Amino acid sequence: MRSPGSLARQRPSFARAAIAALSAGLAALGGMGAASAQELGHDAALRMAAERNLSLLVTNLERRRLQLVADTARRPYLPEIGVESAVKETRTRPGQAIETAATATYTSPYGQAVNAAAVIGSGVAGSVESNRTLQIEVAQSILRGGPYPGGAADLQQADLDAKIGREVFKDQLNQLLSRADRAYWDLAIAKEEVEIKRRSRDRAKTQYDETRENIRRGLLAPGEIHIVEENLVGFDDLLNRAEENLLLARSALARMLNLPALAAVGASSPVDAAGVAEPSETEALAAVASKNPSVVAAKLGLERAKVGISADVRAALPKLDVFGRAQYGSGRDEFGTPIVTIDPQVQLFLGLRLSVPLYWGPDLARVQRARVEHAQRSAVLQDTEASALSAVHEAAVRIHARRLRLDLASRLVDLGQKKLDVEREKYKSGLSTLADVVRFQRDLDSAYSNALRAKVDVLTAHTDLLLARGDLYEALHVVVK
Numbered sequence: 001m002r003s004p005g006s007l008a009r010q011r012p013s014f015a016r017a018a019i020a021a022l023s024a025g026l027a028a029l030g031g032m033g034a035a036s037a038q039e040l041g042h043d044a045a046l047r048m049a050a051e052r053n054l055s056l057l058v059t060n061l062e063r064r065r066l067q068l069v070a071d072t073a074r075r076p077y078l079p080e081i082g083v084e085s086a087v088k089e090t091r092t093r094p095g096q097a098i099e100t101a102a103t104a105t106y107t108s109p110y111g112q113a114v115n116a117a118a119v120i121g122s123g124v125a126g127s128v129e130s131n132r133t134l135q136i137e138v139a140q141s142i143l144r145g146g147p148y149p150g151g152a153a154d155l156q157q158a159d160l161d162a163k164i165g166r167e168v169f170k171d172q173l174n175q176l177l178s179r180a181d182r183a184y185w186d187l188a189i190a191k192e193e194v195e196i197k198r199r200s201r202d203r204a205k206t207q208y209d210e211t212r213e214n215i216r217r218g219l220l221a222p223g224e225i226h227i228v229e230e231n232l233v234g235f236d237d238l239l240n241r242a243e244e245n246l247l248l249a250r251s252a253l254a255r256m257l258n259l260p261a262l263a264a265v266g267a268s269s270p271v272d273a274a275g276v277a278e279p280s281e282t283e284a285l286a287a288v289a290s291k292n293p294s295v296v297a298a299k300l301g302l303e304r305a306k307v308g309i310s311a312d313v314r315a316a317l318p319k320l321d322v323f324g325r326a327q328y329g330s331g332r333d334e335f336g337t338p339i340v341t342i343d344p345q346v347q348l349f350l351g352l353r354l355s356v357p358l359y360w361g362p363d364l365a366r367v368q369r370a371r372v373e374h375a376q377r378s379a380v381l382q383d384t385e386a387s388a389l390s391a392v393h394e395a396a397v398r399i400h401a402r403r404l405r406l407d408l409a410s411r412l413v414d415l416g417q418k419k420l421d422v423e424r425e426k427y428k429s430g431l432s433t434l435a436d437v438v439r440f441q442r443d444l445d446s447a448y449s450n451a452l453r454a455k456v457d458v459l460t461a462h463t464d465l466l467l468a469r470g471d472l473y474e475a476l477h478v479v480v481k
Helices: 004-030 042-052 054-072 153-216 224-256 281-291 293-315 361-428 434-469
Strands: 038-040 080-089 096-107 112-124 130-141 265-267 319-332 338-340 346-355
Touching (some): 153 224, 153 265, 281 293, 281 361
Antiparallel strands (some): 096 112, 319 346
């Protein structure tokens, strides 16, 4: 029968075995389909996200819808022709007459209107009735609905809506590329973390085996095994967590690329920040006004509100139109009597039309509403510009600070390796303890992880700067048509 002490000593082995089994299960799950793994470079993965992501597709379809709305807004200003034909009964003589009317109309966005109508009638089945009528009228709105300012406001606003939709799509594209960038580097760092933790676990396993052999030979006290076994269990646990993070990072990137959840996606680009140049903050700040989609959309929104003020002011004015009309008519009635309008059968009209609302309350409210919207858009533009400039400045600060931290993290890796080498030599000479060696091993493992994350921090900070500038998609050679 085993003593309680022997059972207590075996508990770490049970824990280590359980963690190792779970780690092996995760590794097997992560290896499913490894033979057909799709290794993607950084830029290729982000471009694939721009092409395949469904949420971006929805935004692109909305942009297309707004463009079609702008095209639809031109429908009231297209020329239109019409034809009408009818048979009518004559009242005094048995018979019928056929009357055909043709019309042509056109209204411009700036208040011009042209209307033409031609009517031809001829009797049939015993009727002698006939008529010929032609009327042409040209009108020009002077106040309400008149020429610019305020003319074609609906078309201008529809076009501006389409342009705003394009900028919103660019902004969503940049946001997606930023998220895809983080997801890609999360996958890359998870992959590197697995390798780091596996090397550390293997080193701890070798140390455990050596310590057990030295205990068997009587070179070490039996209690030393607990130190290295605890170290091995700890690294098994870290490896298990790293493999879990790898699977989750792979799933997150696959989702962003609109790939199946179990797709074996790999990150082939190395985590290397050496090629990232520190950009000029001054140039980045200057580029915000023309490149940042949020700022450009806010400017277009302000312009749209300004057009709306002019349109609503014009709509609140009395309606005053000047018009001219030419009218010609001739023919015979159902008794055969000739019909002549005037000699020489042409009538000319020139006049004014005026209509005034009895109450201006709704019109004045509409104008005031347009001015309030303009004030809102102006405030939105100022806030958007301030936010974009602040984001550029903060990204520049982060890049500079993270570069310094990357240098420090790299130095700590070198120092950690040297400290471990020295401690091992001291341990071999009997000047150090096994616990110190284990502690330095863990410090080195943490230093490797910190240096890896410091590299990713520099890469993501550079992406954040391009996002704040607004030309992230251009940097990745993604074309927005």
